[in-house]
Amino acid sequence: MAGSTDMPELTASDFTPMTGRRETQRIVRPSRSYWQDAWIRLRSNRRAIVSLYLVIGLLLFTFLGPVLWNVDPASQDVDRISLPPGADRQAEVVAPYRPWQGDEIAPGHGVGEEGLGLAMPANTQTIRLLWEPMPGASGYRLYRNVFPPDQVGSPGLPVAEVTREGQLYYEDRMDLQPRDYHYTLVGLDGNGEQVGSTDTLTVTARRAITVEEVRARALHDAPDSLSSGDAVRLSWHPLGTDYLGRDMLARLMAGAQVSLFIGILAPLLFVLFGVVYGAVSGFVGGRLDHLLMRIADFVIALPFLLFMILFQVVFGIGPGESGIMPMLVALVLLSWPATARLVRGQILQIREEAYVSAARLMGATRRYLIARHMIPNTLGVILVTLTFAVPTAIFTEAFLSFIGMGVAPPTASWGSMSNEGLKSMLTHPHELILPSVMISITVLAFNLLGDGLRDALDARMRNTE
């Protein structure tokens, strides 16, 4: 470099200081704390937000529901059992029951062309049947079916055998429900064999109620003003009733209280215990750590459901006790080690982090380290564990109640309701479907929320989805 290049012309203005200042460092984004950041990440996760709303909805259903729907879950509507959801609740006022000997026939009624007819309008109080004599028959047998006989190939249940000379009527009062009944009449000879053809009649029974019943159940303001034929609205069961005539909605709410009580309190307690246990173990270290972890290993090895059942026996659920408390204790006793292990691992990891060493170097006390570094950094993992523990606890409660080792009747729980509903699954599916859908929604909501929280709170545990 011999300096042969031409120097540019320099003027005085080249040596004046520049006016503008360039910022070399600037904070572009607003400063956010870990929790603000996590919240923003959670909010952008649509599934997590939906599940969060579901959880809130469930809590409202459980705690606000019974206030709005103030029905005793144990009270029975005995003549309205296993009502499907949204069932008709109109009832017709009828006169009190009077015995009938086939003599009285309401206008417009009587023996029809089929040979079998109604003497009076059919209702759930009584169905009064009349028929024409059949040639060669000395007696009659009457069958009743809730399905059309020609479809199912059977006349149904024999309700009566009429053998008295000249009796051509029968009054059916056996467990009448507001629905269609298909009657089949068969003529019998002296030996009880069938003669001739059969008569059939389809009857629609309407729900009947007497003034006395209206008054007893307080269904009308002025029961005395009612006369036969008036319509009365019965008590409302929006989700139907169960096999004992108890309101499903009220029972679902009562069951929600049990399920969520166990499902939320048990995880809270055992996670708390596990956190303390694991933190002590991890922080103290050494031989105590070894001992504590051995104990946790043993508890983990216990067959969980077997011991849940065993503990239910040990705590002894006497008659009339709900069995909720024993379940809670057993859950806590058996479930803490997983959290303890997790927290211990976290603490061990954090203890070796550079920022902890730095803090220690600058003279941080043990208390400061725990409060400032250990707890905030494990909180995310703990929260995620807690969310995932809720479905497990709810499942366990449902499982135990289902096999009859959980809550005792009349306490409702979703598990015990499912158990009862399973028996009448074919005829009244809503008794099984409603509680099991509630369990499924709850478990689903907490699982999705757990997924979302894990993604938002803990980048290391983030799913590869």
Next chain:
Amino acid sequence: MWRYTAKRLLQGVITVWFIATVTFFAMHSVPGNPLSDARAATPEIRANLEARYGLDRPLMEQYGLFLGNMLQGDFGISFTQQNRQVNDIIREHFPVSATLGILAIVFAAAGGILWGALTALYRNRLPDVVIMFLVILGISVPSFVFAGLGQLALVNLNTLAGRTILPVAGWGSVAHMLVPALVLGLSTMAYLTRLMRSSMLEVISADYIRTARAKGVPPGRIFTRHQLRNAVLPVVTVLGPAIAAITTGGFVVELVFAIPGLGRYFVQAVQQLDYTVIMGTTVFYGAFLVFMVILVDLLYGWIDPRVRLQ
């Protein structure tokens, strides 16, 4: 390897001892005993019965006897079934549960691996979305609902066919096992599918897959030899706990489908407070689970040599 095996086995034995001890003292802390009912009509009869079951001795002596007998593989006599050995009960009913459990595990593992691999291959496309939706359903719906629905499906199937294609309940033939085993394995299958999916997603983008592709290995071979084989490893690890979950989860399925398995028997024994049967089955089940987990862990070391080094 042998040292590790021996160590694990020793730990297993100690765990079983722990389970036995907890069960023993838990059972003996229950107020009253199985003989405090009408059968013990007079104090003399009661004393005789207590002597027969060893209930008249001090607690620690009973404990010693229990451990001694257990070591010889003798769990005593049932309280509620006259002169029936607990061993006989286990011998008779456990094979039923085990058969059901093994079949369920096979269903769960095969289904989980297959569906998991499929979802990963079709990531974010229709098969993935549909299967993952079903998986979430499988995790969220309690097993007794599946059991009920399974039975309902069987009833409808048989009605439609006009004859019994698959029996609705009971035990005896392969036809009896299929649906209960499927129901039993369903939640595990859902769980394994999820696991397999994330493990497969990790494998799919691994360097050795790219290498294999660059070498010109056909896609089918990459899938079976490289992706599936490596992705399946985490699934094997959870098989131990899965066996535990399936064997104990068998209670519900055995109850609903009226299968004479040990799980149903255990629930019955608990309801009748049959001490010896409860203790026997708990210890037996506990031991079975503990050693199953050890077996799977050892198996894992055999499948994946990397684990052996640690």
